[in-house]
Structures are given as C-alpha cells and as structure tokens.
Amino acid sequence: MGRYVARRLLQMIPVFIGSTLLIFLMMFALPGDPVRALAGEQAVDQAQIAALKAELGLDRPILVQYASYIGNVFQGDFGTQIASQRPISEVILDAYPITIQLALFAFTFIVVAGILLGLIAGLKPNSVRDRGLLGLTLLLIAVPSFVTGYTAQFVFSFKLGLVPPNVGLEPSWDEMLMPAMVLASLSLAYVARLTRTSIAENLRADYMRTAVAKGLPKRRIIGVHLMRNSLIPVVTFLGTDIGSLMGGAIVTEGIFNIKGVGGLIYEALGHREGATVVGVVTVIVIVYLLASLIVDLLYAVLDPRIRYA
Structure with missing residues (x-):
C-alpha cells in the first residue's frame, strides 16, 4: 500500500505542472495589461509602467515567469496581488x-x-x-x-x-x-x-x-x-x-x-x-x-x- 501511495504521489507531479501551466498560459493570453489597469482612465508614463513590470517580473518570458511561480509555490508563496499589494x-x-x-x-x-x-x-x-x-x-x-x-x-x-x-x-x-x-x-x-x-x-x-x-x-x-x-x-x-x-x-x-x-x-x-x-x-x-x-x-x-x- 505504501509503495502504491508513493507511486501515485509521484504521478501527481506532472499532472500538477501540466494543469497549472495550462491556466498560466491561458491567463497570459488574455487581452489587457494588469499594470496599466491600475491607473484606470488616467494617463501614465510608459517608463513608470515598464519599471513596475520589471519590478514584478512581468517583463520576463512567460515560461521563466511560470518556473519562478512554481518554485515559489513549493515554498508557500503564491505571489503578490498587483492592485492591493497583498500576498495572494x-x-x-x-x-x-x-x-x-x-x-x-x-x-x-x-x-x-x-x-x-x-x-x-x-x-x-x-x-x-x-x-x-x-x-x-x-x-x-x-x-x-x-x-x-x-x-x-x-x-x-x-x-x-x-x-x-x-x-x-x-x-x-x-x-x-x-x-x-x-x-x-x-x-x-x-x-x-x-x-x-x-x-x-x-x-x-x-x-x-x-x-x-x-x-x-x-x-x-x-x-x-x-x-x-x-x-x-x-x-x-x-x-x-x-x-x-x-x-x-x-x-x-x-x-x-x-x-x-x-x-x-x-x-x-x-x-x-x-x-x-x-x-x-x-x-x-x-x-x-x-x-x-x-x-x-x-x-x-x-x-x-x-x-x-
């Protein structure tokens, strides 16, 4: 029984990675910009937007962002909400x-x-x-x-x-x-x-x-x-x-x-x-x-x- 449970737990890893990667890519494909949405209808300097994206890591390639996200998840860190700046x-x-x-x-x-x-x-x-x-x-x-x-x-x-x-x-x-x-x-x-x-x-x-x-x-x-x-x-x-x-x-x-x-x-x-x-x-x-x-x-x-x- 113990060996079966261990084998099932190992099988869960690719399923977990595949499902979270899929939803991560789907969210990346959505139109809009979360950083730009913070300003609403106000005009914002593009340099400020670029700086905030760099600070949040949103300017990196999507797979790099996902790898960083998964690494943080295994440490109990789901990231930070952009709008409220609260831990997710x-x-x-x-x-x-x-x-x-x-x-x-x-x-x-x-x-x-x-x-x-x-x-x-x-x-x-x-x-x-x-x-x-x-x-x-x-x-x-x-x-x-x-x-x-x-x-x-x-x-x-x-x-x-x-x-x-x-x-x-x-x-x-x-x-x-x-x-x-x-x-x-x-x-x-x-x-x-x-x-x-x-x-x-x-x-x-x-x-x-x-x-x-x-x-x-x-x-x-x-x-x-x-x-x-x-x-x-x-x-x-x-x-x-x-x-x-x-x-x-x-x-x-x-x-x-x-x-x-x-x-x-x-x-x-x-x-x-x-x-x-x-x-x-x-x-x-x-x-x-x-x-x-x-x-x-x-x-x-x-x-x-x-x-x-």
Missing part, C-alpha cells in the same frame, strides 16, 4: 473558508440525499418512485444552476420568507442552507442516478442470490453486500466532485452575495490579476489530486477483492 496566499485564505464551508454543506447534502434517493429507487426498478426519481433528476440536470438559484431565492426568500435571500460576512447555517442545496442540485441528480443504476444492476448479481439463499437478514444483504459493491462508481464521482463544487460555487456565490472564491476570481479577471486566478486554480488542482488518491484507496475498503501491491 493571504487573499486566498480570506476567501476560501466560506467557499469550503459552502462546498462541505453541499457535499453532505449530495451524499446523504443522493445515495438515499438512489437506493429507494434502485430497490424497486421501473416502479412509480423509480420513474419519479428519473424525472426529477432529469429536470435538475436540464435546468441551469443560475435558474435554479434565482428561482429558489425568489420562492423561499421573497415569497415564503423561510430563509435569508443573501449571505452575510459571517454566515450562519440557515443562511448557507439554500445556497448549498442550489450548488448541490446538479451533482445530487448524478449521484442519485448512478446509485439507482448500480443498485438495480447488482440486485441481479449472483452474490445477491447467494446471500438471499443463505438466509441472511435483509438489512445485512442491503447494507453490506449490495451497498458496498454498488457505491464504487458513486465514490468515483464524489471524489472528483469535491473540486467541482469549489469551482462551481462561483455562480452560486454571485447569486447569494457570498464573499468567497467566486467573487475573488471575478474581481481578479476584471483587473486581469492572472496570478490570483492561477493561485486559486492551483489550490483546486491540489484538492482534485488528493481527492482522487483518497478515492482510489477507498476502493479497497468497499471491495475486498481490490488490493494494491
């Missing part, structure tokens, strides 16, 4: 906690509600509740997240007054409830459908007929034999969905006025603060890679036939 690591630490809180609320809702709905529908395939689940999940997949967000805000906040329409600087759990459900809606639909399909397929497996023939309790048959084998594709999706929730929170944060990563990326793109965007994406890439490793290790827990040499 400090800016990220200010914005990420609320996004992580939102993502964890959404992830918990996805795991509990998605797997439960999929189990209920999968145990009775082609029944009324099964068709109802498929119709509901298809609706959630088809409707864009911003439509779901604005609809939920209009109905539950402005019409019924059940929850606050926006989230404060220090959000409480009731303020985060509706944004988390909106953020989770798309992933919940996929998890429910994956669970339902996997449950329905494994119900016809030989090991299930053997468990029933041995006279095992129904709770043990479903909870141990059926669920453990059916959750492997679901766990795979959930592992990659953690990073998606953090990145996909941009739209949800905009709708509910959440001061998290979404607002940070939006402002950074507006000022062409490429280093800030790259720093945020770097953290998301790290989350993706670690979640992928954890998912691979969970396979052996769910399925005893899987062993890592």
Whole structure:
C-alpha cells in the first residue's frame, strides 16, 4: 500500500505542472495589461509602467515567469496581488473558508440525499418512485444552476420568507442552507442516478442470490453486500466532485452575495490579476489530486477483492 501511495504521489507531479501551466498560459493570453489597469482612465508614463513590470517580473518570458511561480509555490508563496499589494496566499485564505464551508454543506447534502434517493429507487426498478426519481433528476440536470438559484431565492426568500435571500460576512447555517442545496442540485441528480443504476444492476448479481439463499437478514444483504459493491462508481464521482463544487460555487456565490472564491476570481479577471486566478486554480488542482488518491484507496475498503501491491 505504501509503495502504491508513493507511486501515485509521484504521478501527481506532472499532472500538477501540466494543469497549472495550462491556466498560466491561458491567463497570459488574455487581452489587457494588469499594470496599466491600475491607473484606470488616467494617463501614465510608459517608463513608470515598464519599471513596475520589471519590478514584478512581468517583463520576463512567460515560461521563466511560470518556473519562478512554481518554485515559489513549493515554498508557500503564491505571489503578490498587483492592485492591493497583498500576498495572494493571504487573499486566498480570506476567501476560501466560506467557499469550503459552502462546498462541505453541499457535499453532505449530495451524499446523504443522493445515495438515499438512489437506493429507494434502485430497490424497486421501473416502479412509480423509480420513474419519479428519473424525472426529477432529469429536470435538475436540464435546468441551469443560475435558474435554479434565482428561482429558489425568489420562492423561499421573497415569497415564503423561510430563509435569508443573501449571505452575510459571517454566515450562519440557515443562511448557507439554500445556497448549498442550489450548488448541490446538479451533482445530487448524478449521484442519485448512478446509485439507482448500480443498485438495480447488482440486485441481479449472483452474490445477491447467494446471500438471499443463505438466509441472511435483509438489512445485512442491503447494507453490506449490495451497498458496498454498488457505491464504487458513486465514490468515483464524489471524489472528483469535491473540486467541482469549489469551482462551481462561483455562480452560486454571485447569486447569494457570498464573499468567497467566486467573487475573488471575478474581481481578479476584471483587473486581469492572472496570478490570483492561477493561485486559486492551483489550490483546486491540489484538492482534485488528493481527492482522487483518497478515492482510489477507498476502493479497497468497499471491495475486498481490490488490493494494491
């Protein structure tokens, strides 16, 4: 197991470098000049702009800038924001906690509600509740997240007054409830459908007929034999969905006025603060890679036939 983990960690290095290099090049290709944007509409001496670029290292070749950035990242330095002159690591630490809180609320809702709905529908395939689940999940997949967000805000906040329409600087759990459900809606639909399909397929497996023939309790048959084998594709999706929730929170944060990563990326793109965007994406890439490793290790827990040499 230890050798497998070490090998996977080594495999993460080229993936990490490739993904961060790609976003770095994409930000470099965007039109505009972050140094020139500081002055707004005012006239600025080109010599001053050139001097500031030289000070920030923006006059060097792009690959040299990237190599310097990666070297600093491994030392915990994500660079400095041009507009505020604050360390980007400090800016990220200010914005990420609320996004992580939102993502964890959404992830918990996805795991509990998605797997439960999929189990209920999968145990009775082609029944009324099964068709109802498929119709509901298809609706959630088809409707864009911003439509779901604005609809939920209009109905539950402005019409019924059940929850606050926006989230404060220090959000409480009731303020985060509706944004988390909106953020989770798309992933919940996929998890429910994956669970339902996997449950329905494994119900016809030989090991299930053997468990029933041995006279095992129904709770043990479903909870141990059926669920453990059916959750492997679901766990795979959930592992990659953690990073998606953090990145996909941009739209949800905009709708509910959440001061998290979404607002940070939006402002950074507006000022062409490429280093800030790259720093945020770097953290998301790290989350993706670690979640992928954890998912691979969970396979052996769910399925005893899987062993890592």
